[in-house]
Amino acid sequence: MPTKTTGSHHGFALGRRIVELSEAADWDRARLEWRIEDIYIQRKPETCLCGHFPINELCVLRNRKNHNRAIVGNVCVKKFMKLSSDRMFAAIKRVTADETKAFNVHVIEHAFAKRWINDWERDFYLDTWRKRKLSARQMTKRREINRKVLARVRTNR
Incomplete structure (x- = not known):
């Protein structure tokens, strides 16, 4: 039952549920x-x-108008909802593989909005995230912030 807007059976089911x-x-x-x-x-x-199973990368979506909540897989969020969760998950995977790597602005702003990091940590990260060569102290701080954020996105919910 594909539709022009969703393009697949799973997309049709997602579209129907989101409209509901x-x-x-x-x-x-x-x-x-x-x-x-x-x-x-x-x-x-x-x-x-x-209806797709299994999914491990999940997005909690909130409706701006009625405050309803939906849990949707990252692939559906990107493909059908056209939201930028894929950039966030790509950065999370990169930092998971190497703690010295930097998150992108999307992840840092999300972490700040969720109060996982404070003002100083956000400012520090945004000042240094594109730098390739950090001092030993800066790298220690980056890794500390990375671990703090990763602890929040890896879960056994």
Whole structure:
């Protein structure tokens, strides 16, 4: 049952569920009501709102108009909702593989908005995230912040 807007069976199921949880009555307007509230990596696979299983990279979406909440897989968020969760998950994977690497601005702003990091840590990170050569103290601080953020996105929810 693919549709022009969603393009697949899973996309159709996601679109139907998102419209049900939205104020708007059609997919094109309904998907604009949603924003990413949180992201996390689940060790135990879950099922996306579209019905796809297994998924480990999850996004908690919040409807701006009615405050409904939906948990959707990262692939669906990128492909159908057109939100930028993929950049955040790519940065998380990069830092997970090498703690000396830097998160991108999307992850740092998300971590700050969630109060996982404080003002000073955010400012420090934004001042140094593009630098390749950090002092030993700066690298220690980057790794400390990286571990703090990674602890919040890796979960056993």
